[in-house]
Amino acid sequence: MAPPIPGRSARPQWWSRAVFYQVYPRSFADSNGDGVGDLDGITERLDHLSDLGVQALWLNPVMVSPMADHGYDVSDPRDIDPLFGDLAALDRLLAAAHSRGIRVTMDLVPNHVSSAHPWFVAALADPTRRDRFIFRDGGGPDGSEPPNNWVSIFGGPAWTRVPDGQWYLHLFDAAQPDLNWEHPEVFDDIEKTLRFWLDRGVDGFRIDVAHGMAKPATLPDMDLTENELLRNKADDPRFDNDAVHDIHRFIRTVLDDYPDAVTVGEIWVHGNEQFAKYLRPDELHLGFNFHLVQTDYDAAGIRAAIDNSLDAAALAGAAPTWTLSNHDVPREVSRYGNGAAGLRRARAMALVKLALPGTVFIYNGAELGLPNVELPDDVLQDPVWERSGRAERGRDGCRVPLPWSGSAPPFGFSSTPDTWLPIPADWKALTVEAQRDDPDSTLTLYRRAIALRTGRAEFAGDTVEWLGDSTFRRPGGLVCAFNAGAVPVTLPAGEVLLTSGPLKDGLLPPDTAAWLVSA
Numbered sequence: 001m002a003p004p005i006p007g008r009s010a011r012p013q014w015w016s017r018a019v020f021y022q023v024y025p026r027s028f029a030d031s032n033g034d035g036v037g038d039l040d041g042i043t044e045r046l047d048h049l050s051d052l053g054v055q056a057l058w059l060n061p062v063m064v065s066p067m068a069d070h071g072y073d074v075s076d077p078r079d080i081d082p083l084f085g086d087l088a089a090l091d092r093l094l095a096a097a098h099s100r101g102i103r104v105t106m107d108l109v110p111n112h113v114s115s116a117h118p119w120f121v122a123a124l125a126d127p128t129r130r131d132r133f134i135f136r137d138g139g140g141p142d143g144s145e146p147p148n149n150w151v152s153i154f155g156g157p158a159w160t161r162v163p164d165g166q167w168y169l170h171l172f173d174a175a176q177p178d179l180n181w182e183h184p185e186v187f188d189d190i191e192k193t194l195r196f197w198l199d200r201g202v203d204g205f206r207i208d209v210a211h212g213m214a215k216p217a218t219l220p221d222m223d224l225t226e227n228e229l230l231r232n233k234a235d236d237p238r239f240d241n242d243a244v245h246d247i248h249r250f251i252r253t254v255l256d257d258y259p260d261a262v263t264v265g266e267i268w269v270h271g272n273e274q275f276a277k278y279l280r281p282d283e284l285h286l287g288f289n290f291h292l293v294q295t296d297y298d299a300a301g302i303r304a305a306i307d308n309s310l311d312a313a314a315l316a317g318a319a320p321t322w323t324l325s326n327h328d329v330p331r332e333v334s335r336y337g338n339g340a341a342g343l344r345r346a347r348a349m350a351l352v353k354l355a356l357p358g359t360v361f362i363y364n365g366a367e368l369g370l371p372n373v374e375l376p377d378d379v380l381q382d383p384v385w386e387r388s389g390r391a392e393r394g395r396d397g398c399r400v401p402l403p404w405s406g407s408a409p410p411f412g413f414s415s416t417p418d419t420w421l422p423i424p425a426d427w428k429a430l431t432v433e434a435q436r437d438d439p440d441s442t443l444t445l446y447r448r449a450i451a452l453r454t455g456r457a458e459f460a461g462d463t464v465e466w467l468g469d470s471t472f473r474r475p476g477g478l479v480c481a482f483n484a485g486a487v488p489v490t491l492p493a494g495e496v497l498l499t500s501g502p503l504k505d506g507l508l509p510p511d512t513a514a515w516l517v518s519a
């Protein structure tokens with residue numbers, strides 16, 4: 001066994017093996033009939049999550065926001081947006097979840113705030129009050145050019161000019177001005193925010209753009225080639241600047257006052273060494289690893305993604321994390337080819353993911369096998385659509401409300417058919433109601449898999465031993481085999497615990513995974 005990393009607790013923490021369920025609150029369940037999901041909707045539907053067997057929730061932002069980026073533009077970080085309810089509704093959710101043994105983590109958005117945040121309103125009104133943001137004079141003879149060539153992740157320039165001629169930096173939408181993390185008040189404020197929610201009983205935070213925040217003092221130009229959404233090249237000056245680690249160390253000093261609370265960072269950086277730095281013993285507890293999200297249904301690619309993620313976490317002595325989708329990427333059923341084949345592969349990958357050591361994240365709706373939705377232009381809401389000059393359709397297709405019951409939209413999601421994004425009329429067979437008692441449904445598969453993962457000793461151990469290109473074994477004895485080829489293959493020896501689809505004459509068919517235990 002590897003020697004303990006200095007400073008890292010020897011006691012396994014609850015999160016290091018937990019199954020998290022990501023709730024996109026707009027899309028989970030609507031309790032008040034306005035067509036948008038809310039906190040009471042989540043509370044009312046907690047039975048679904050208890051039945052699924054998850055141990056923790058991650059809620060996308062529910063703080064006060066004008067919703068230019070659906071909550072990632074926060075104008076008051078210490079209150080709930082009325083669209084989602086109020087603080088009392090959060091308290092109800094916390095109490096109900098905790099009574100079921102489910103922890104609740106929230107999103108923290110430290111890189112930027114909303115342009116409606118009082119600090120930014122004050123900065124616009126008074127040029128002497130701009131130092132909590134990144135304002136600069138423009139380039140060119142008359143200052144009419146942006147201060148540098150940085151582009152926004154959502155498309156277009158990362159700078160917007162204000163009426164008096166200065167420019168401010170926003171790595172995302174113009175309604176999301178970046179904070180200046182060299183200002184002490186920014187640190188003080190994040191501490192207040194962390195303690196506000198932790199004192200209320202929140203169990204931790206997913207930290208948005210955890211590789212952002214710190215900017216190089218000279219703001220040098222970036223290389224504009226190969227500039228992909230939320231990926232990072234080693235030399236991209238917008239992200240992964242060393243000073244970001246001081247911010248994480250600061251956040252950790254606060255978290256350490258709440259020993260059961262967890263932080264998980266959204267970290268898009270170049271290379272495992274850079275990734276591991278965020279997981280040093282005095283920084284984040286967990287980091288999202290996106291290798292599986294970026295991999296096709298391909299044996300070599302899946303194996304490389306798993307090995308790479310395990311290596312990255314091992315470098316820091318942290319638990320690895322696994323995710324197949326979230327609110328920013330197309331759903332896995334569609335990424336793997338849509339239709340019956342896409343669903344079969346998504347189910348197989350669910351077993352692969354849930355067989356791995358560490359922390360697993362399930363994006364709401366994955367347990368129902370939902371596909372991405374091709375939405376008409378006139379309903380698109382993601383700022384990416386407009387900022388890219390309507391070249392990129394954005395992320396709305398993976399954010400369509402969940403179908404709960406019945407045979408027509410809104411499928412029990414809301415009392416109004418006028419939901420914030422339309423739900424496809426043909427989702428009847430995908431509802432929770434339709435799948436709950438069906439032994440072959442995707443929901444049943446997830447429920448069984450999570451119960452086995454949580455309850456069986458064969459899932460013990462932190463490592464993975466490859467027995468072939470697409471078969472691995474956990475130290476406790478669990479074997480997971482998946483078939484990404486074109487013909488059925490022989491199963492490894494052992495008793496079959498679960499398969500993602502029917503076996504064929506005792507063989508593992510293409511697009512199928514199996515869990516086995518050896519005698």
Ligand code: NOJ
Pocket residue numbers: 069072109172208209266327328
């Ligand atoms: C990453 C979040 O996951 C995404 O949804 C958001 O748009 C950006 N950060 C900006 O906050």
